[in-house]
Amino acid sequence: MNLTFQNVTKFYGPVIGVNDISCQIGPGVTALFGANGAGKSTMIKLASGQLRPSQGNVNIGEKSSWSTAAKRDFGYSPDINSFYEEMTGREFVTTMSRLYGYASSEAKRRTELALLRVGMADRAARRIAGYSHGMRQRIKLAQALTHDPQILLLDEPLTGVDPGGRADFHQLLAQLADDGKTILFSTHMLAEVEDICDSVLMISRGRLLASGSLSQIRSLLADQPLTVEIAAVDARHVASLLLQMPEVRSVEIDQETVTVRTTNASTFFPAINELVVEQQLDISRMQTVDEGADAVFSYLEAGA
Amino acid sequence: MSLLRAWITLIWLTVRRLIWSANTLMVVLPLAACGVFLFVWRHNMEPQEYADYARIFAQFSNVFVITIFSLFVIPVCALAYATTSIGGDREERTLLFLLIRPIPRAMVLAAKFLGTLPIVVSLIGGSFYGFCQIMPAPVADEALRLYLPSVVLMSIAYVSVFHLFAVLFRHSTIIALVYSLSMETILGAMPGIIKRLAVNFYGRSMMYDLARDFGVQEPLFFQAIDTVSAQTMLAVFTIGSMSLATIVFVRKEYRDLS
Incomplete structure (x- = not known):
């Protein structure tokens, strides 16, 4: 019903x-x-x-x-x-x-x-x-x-x-x-x-x-920033490559973790997949940190 | 699932909650005070005074039945239960649990009314019977015969009016108390036609009209109406108040429940 x-x-x-x-x-x-x-x-x-x-x-x-x-x-x-x-x-x-x-x-x-x-x-x-x-x-x-x-x-x-x-x-x-x-x-x-x-x-x-x-x-929020954490052995090298991508807004490095802010989630993920294959990057973990409900709601509310 | 069964459950729930409410204690106190007052009065009568039944009847009628009992005891007892019947559920917000059940709102209000009525009528009628018994037997018999119908009709009319208050106002007990002790008393004592807005005017009119031949005289300005007209008006108060309460209750959004 x-x-x-x-x-x-x-x-x-x-x-x-x-x-x-x-x-x-x-x-x-x-x-x-x-x-x-x-x-x-x-x-x-x-x-x-x-x-x-x-x-x-x-x-x-x-x-x-x-x-x-x-x-x-x-x-x-x-x-x-x-x-x-x-x-x-x-x-x-x-x-x-x-x-x-x-x-x-x-x-x-x-x-x-x-x-x-x-x-x-x-x-x-x-x-x-x-x-x-x-x-x-x-x-x-x-x-x-x-x-x-x-x-x-x-x-x-x-x-x-x-x-x-x-x-x-x-x-x-x-x-x-x-x-x-x-x-x-x-x-x-x-x-x-x-x-x-x-x-x-x-x-x-x-x-x-x-x-x-x-x-x-x-x-639906493709144009909203998305934060992605990437654990890589050579974090500095990964960060420098990421900064060359047009979708990337900012990058932060903390030991072996790179935190990326991207403006376009729909093109970012295919692009980074290609990058990993081309450059043979050693990445052990990649996860979005603000795809949770509260973050989504904040984006929506800000745009309302 | 039966609507009738649900409705009877609601009537029974109303009766049960009202009987065991703090209001029962609240009304027992003024009733006990009335009993003590009458008991002391009777025991202070002189022996020669005691045999003058006509005089005792007139005094009992004027001082106790028409003034104390009709003006104060009946409305206070009626409001204690009638406003709590639905107003208590409203104040405690438990009304919400009734409004989300598949019982039409008109039947919810009717159940509340029918659950309250036997308690109020038996309490007021029973206490009136008890008070009359404190008086000498001929006075008691005459008072019961003449006044009990007025007492019962006034009780029913007040229960209806106070249900209307409970449907309209959130803090209906306080509003009904102020109304009973000020408006009913003041309006009922006003000269002219304005007193006809008070329930007790019609109840007391019946009493004066029926007891006129027994030496009970109304005050000059009171201008009692005849018994049939008074009974009709009490019925109009009863039916009118409950009809209006039903119309409001069926349509009203109770936003203060949650």
């Missing part, structure tokens, strides 16, 4: 939350990445039917996300830390499950399944008031999973989660993606989750900067 934004604009009075966003999010894991105030939460709230777009449409499958019918098709884990604190984790998830209309026994069965998936089955008998931040995140995720939705909307699900919990979370998302679920989650720590994302939506100041896989997005 797809989540679709069609020319979506949302105003908060005179302030614009998101500006003319169009995208379609299909099965797999999609990260919604941007700085604080970029419009991530607005997009998640529009997708979960908490807000109505000022212009355009947000659809869950064929249904408007604001409609009651669409709410059966998605599960939502909000970024708030508010619960019915007097309840135990198990009671809370069961109650939320029963609000989908399940009979008591079915709601309990689904609750146990969800608690098991998020790793809270053994701790769900405690009152939520005594839960840590990470445990609360897991309970929020559990209540979003009980009705086995086709679409999962997760708002900053990793905030406050310890490294072990993050690994569990990655594993769970991968399993859900394998099951064909559409998962959209917002984050401002994309570097930590880029390995599990099938695609990324990069948003800044309410506008969608780019969408696609990270490598696709990076390839």
Whole structure:
């Protein structure tokens, strides 16, 4: 099932939350990445039917996300830390499950399944008031999973989660993606989750900067500088050759490592391959150091 | 998956959370104070005074039922639960978990209303019954017969009005408290037609109208309306407030929830 934004604009009075966003999010894991105030939460709230777009449409499958019918098709884990604190984790998830209309026994069965998936089955008998931040995140995720939705909307699900919990979370998302679920989650720590994302939506100041896989997005930035580290036995000789290439902007040498800044990634790599063969250069390692999500986002944001 | 089952769960959740809320303690205190007040009053009566049931009934009606109970106790008890019913979820942001479930918003509000109503009506009606029992038996019987319908109708109307407040305002408990203690009291005591904006005017009109033959006289400026008109107006307040609350709740974006 797809989540679709069609020319979506949302105003908060005179302030614009998101500006003319169009995208379609299909099965797999999609990260919604941007700085604080970029419009991530607005997009998640529009997708979960908490807000109505000022212009355009947000659809869950064929249904408007604001409609009651669409709410059966998605599960939502909000970024708030508010619960019915007097309840135990198990009671809370069961109650939320029963609000989908399940009979008591079915709601309990689904609750146990969800608690098991998020790793809270053994701790769900405690009152939520005594839960840590990470445990609360897991309970929020559990209540979003009980009705086995086709679409999962997760708002900053990793905030406050310890490294072990993050690994569990990655594993769970991968399993859900394998099951064909559409998962959209917002984050401002994309570097930590880029390995599990099938695609990324990069948003800044309410506008969608780019969408696609990270490598696709990076390839769009051919004219942006790219930093490449090259480990070579004769670093000085390699540096002098590199400086003769028109794509190279600057070179730095640190013992056996040459750090190159190139302005054109698409021609640089074929050119250096030729150079290595022609000059018989002894290069043991070559890697880009700023192809990560944060660097890509910085380039995009600067150009926006 | 059944919508009806989900709706009943929400009603039950509302009842359960309200009964075990701090508001129960908040309303028990003024009710206990009323009980102590009546108990002391009765025990301070002289023996010859005690036999004058008509006089006791008039005093009980004017001082306690129409003034203290109608003007203060009913609105405070109603607002304690009615604003918390949906306003508490709004302030604690747990309303979000209800709004993302596949229950139409109109049914969410109706569930909140129906979960609150039995608590408020049984608490106010039950306490009124208890207060009447402190009085001599003939006074108690007459007061219950004459005033209980007004007490119940006022309670229902207040629950509706305060649900509207909770839908409209984030800090509805404070606004409803200020409204009850100032606007209802001031408006209800104003000469002229302006008092007809106050819920308690109609409840007290019913009481004066029904108890007129039992020596209970309204103040000169009060100008009570007849019982049928007052009942109709209380029904209009109830239905009107809930209808307006439903229209607003169905359309409103609650941006303060997350």
